[in-house]
Amino acid sequence: MSKLRILLVGASGTLGRAVAAELGQRHEIIPAGRSADIKIDLTDPASIVAALKAAGPLDAVVSAAGSVAFKPLSDIGPATIDTSVYGIGLRDKLMGQVNLALAARDVLKDGGSITLTTGVLTTDLIVAGSSATMVNCAVEGFVRAAAIELPRGIRINAVSPTVLTESMEGYGPFFRGFKPVPAAEAAMGFSRSVEGAETGRVYTIV
């Protein structure tokens, strides 16, 4: 496999750094994020399009980013997307990654790949996790559906890691009994997506 040019969104995060360390051994990583040279704000479609343009020719676009809110269901009432706690994840982790994929579709080289991030709460349920579960399920649905419609041999997959060892200090209380995985292990899912040939897959890392 020749050296690929890979745009990595969320490059400075715990997961993003591990993805850069894994894929950077064999490929060129172009970091993007709120504080990277290539600025990108997933909640702003124009910034996504601009970032992809600034990155130049790309073989792969990888997202290791996306925020959701954690709140007990008992504290959530009926509200519009604009005011609901669910709106945070729907705008950021869902539509941010969906828009990244749609923009990537228009600029990736033939046979390029798109890799998004979901997470273990797709299938494993915790108190205060209803937004994460909803949003992760939506992202995975989009990935499977988009895979059959993408043009020019472009592939799309998701990586769904469980809680990261490096994140246990902050997230531990939400994830009692969950066996964490090192970010370096989660990064292998991104390697399978970018360097493999599958499409419409979710790589579950537990």
Add this chain to the structure above:
Amino acid sequence: MSKLRILLVGASGTLGRAVAAELGQRHEIIPAGRSADIKIDLTDPASIVAALKAAGPLDAVVSAAGSVAFKPLSDIGPATIDTSVYGIGLRDKLMGQVNLALAARDVLKDGGSITLTTGVLTTDLIVAGSSATMVNCAVEGFVRAAAIELPRGIRINAVSPTVLTESMEGYGPFFRGFKPVPAAEAAMGFSRSVEGAETGRVYTIV
């Protein structure tokens, strides 16, 4: 089982009429919808809260409603929720049903039930179906997640029917090769949810 009071949203639709015919044999159905006595607009959280208040004491809230847009992926570009074609389903079929569930949680009798509708595109993919798949997956994620946090023995399930025989004239071109089911058969999933004892389930009707 004693006679239940069931609020049915989308009572005048193809699926809603079949649900009313099935559950109305044994229970009291209170129809709600844009043209029913009890007015409800799923995109308006205040109208949902008002409808549930107007309905009086309830043992079950059932949604046989929810719109999504169908559009080929090639015609969808990066956009905010406000302007994206995905926003239609996220506001209506997703957040409309989520808000209905959250409002129902606050008014249902102890041990009451909530039943939402998804659809076959959760798992089966078609061209122009990426919004339906995304939104259905999000609703099913919410149902599974909310089930572990609902108070007072309140249950929540979803029914996921394939394309209805009665809808094939309009939807047929999208669903070539799909074996349709009569709406009366899909209605049995609602019976299982309302009259059964499970929670966090998706009843797939194919």
